Amino acid sequence: QLSRGFYSKTCPNVEQIVRNAVQKKIKKTFVAVPATLRLFFHDCFVNGCDASVMIQSTPKNKAEKDHPDNISLAGDGFDVVIQAKKALDSNPSCRNKVSCADILTLATRDVVVAAGGPSYEVELGRFDGLVSTASSVEGNLPGPSDNVDKLNALFTKNKLTQEDMIALSAAHTLGFAHCGKVFKRIHKFNGINSVDPTLNKAYAIELQKACPKNVDPRIAINMDPVTPKTFDNTYFKNLQQGKGLFTSDQVLFTDGRSRPTVNAWASNSTAFNRAFVIAMTKLGRVGVKNSSNGNIRRDCGAFN
Numbered sequence: 367q368l369s370r371g372f373y374s375k376t377c378p379n380v381e382q383i384v385r386n387a388v389q390k391k392i393k394k395t396f397v398a399v400p401a402t403l404r405l406f407f408h409d410c411f412v413n414g415c416d417a418s419v420m421i422q423s424t425p426k427n428k429a430e431k432d433h434p435d436n437i438s439l440a441g442d443g444f445d446v447v448i449q450a451k452k453a454l455d456s457n458p459s460c461r462n463k464v465s466c467a468d469i470l471t472l473a474t475r476d477v478v479v480a481a482g483g484p485s486y487e488v489e490l491g492r493f494d495g496l497v498s499t500a501s502s503v504e505g506n507l508p509g510p511s512d513n514v515d516k517l518n519a520l521f522t523k524n525k526l527t528q529e530d531m532i533a534l535s536a537a538h539t540l541g542f543a544h545c546g547k548v549f550k551r552i553h554k555f556n557g558i559n560s561v562d563p564t565l566n567k568a569y570a571i572e573l574q575k576a577c578p579k580n581v582d583p584r585i586a587i588n589m590d591p592v593t594p595k596t597f598d599n600t601y602f603k604n605l606q607q608g609k610g611l612f613t614s615d616q617v618l619f620t621d622g623r624s625r626p627t628v629n630a631w632a633s634n635s636t637a638f639n640r641a642f643v644i645a646m647t648k649l650g651r652v653g654v655k656n657s658s659n660g661n662i663r664r665d666c667g668a669f670n
């Protein structure tokens with residue numbers, strides 16, 4: 367049972383302490399902002415929002431974070447949670463009282479706000495999960511080539527609507543992707559076209575320059591070519607112009623079922639922000655654990 371005041375007796379300053387730690391971290395490394403947002407998504411979609419994604423592998427257990435779909439999660443997102451946990455633990459009343467899952471949820475809200483996105487109240491009371499296996503990731507996270515049917519299926523499984531899916535996809539208004547993820551769209555799309563015809567022509571050339579055929583696949587590019595460091599509705603304006611980086615982004619505009627929503631939010635950032643807050647709150651409720659199937663981890667990277 368989630369509630370806003372879950373820690374009001376045990377750690378009344380939890381929000382302040384987490385926010386200060388997050389701000390300190392992102393002042394040094396902005397990449398922690400998109401890294402944290404993506405980490406939260408990948409946590410909630412596999413075994414619910416329970417910090418299972420943070421568990422380190424051991425000789426006996428290959429954990430979620432070492433599945434191919436999670437390998438590119440940036441270390442700075444994990445570090446945001448670790449630093450916030452450290453700050454909480456240095457406060458005698460908060461020590462080992464706040465779950466890693468709740469720290470990640472709060473930190474995610476704080477990075478969105480820091481990048482210019484909407485603020486919102488965070489529900490608390492998630493417990494940390496007791497299992498994390500690489501095999502449980504398989505098939506639960508969307509891929510960059512997915513179409514609207516596939517995206518809807520994955521989000522529906524987590525009780526999220528198509529609107530929620532579109533709002534959450536706008537997280538790609540921030541952050542980076544590796545060239546390997548767009549290679550096909552710009553170099554060998556199919557037998558007829560080497561470039562995806564739904565891709566803006568000038569943007570395709572820009573991408574080909576940033577990601578030439580023999581580029582090191584570890585090179586990263588901005589996902590939002592216009593405002594990469596601001597959380598805004600430019601993501602939707604980009605889609606209208608064929609500047610969605612992944613197929614999974616661009617299909618939201620090419621598919622007639624999702625296009626009206628893209629158009630509405632491209633021209634109304636207030637409506638988008640409202641939908642994003644609703645969707646993030648619902649995402650934060652996915653598969654939440656309680657004291658009987660979870661606990662409060664002492665180290666976010668290891669089971670107690």
Ligand code: HEM
Nearest residue numbers: 400401404407438440508509510534537541542543544614
């Ligand atoms: C809808 C289906 C989605 C697909 C197919 C998808 C796929 C991807 C891929 C392939 C990357 C690039 C990874 C890399 O090359 O390193 C990425 C990055 C990212 N994704 Fe998604 N994603 C989706 C939804 C989401 C959602 C719902 C969120 C958060 C609410 C999110 C947040 C991010 C962020 C912030 C980044 C940048 C990470 C960074 O800069 O470190 N994505 N996503």
Ligand SMILES: [Ca+2]
Nearest residue numbers: 409412414418
């Ligand atoms: Ca999880």
Ligand SMILES: [Ca+2]
Nearest residue numbers: 539590593596
């Ligand atoms: Ca942006």
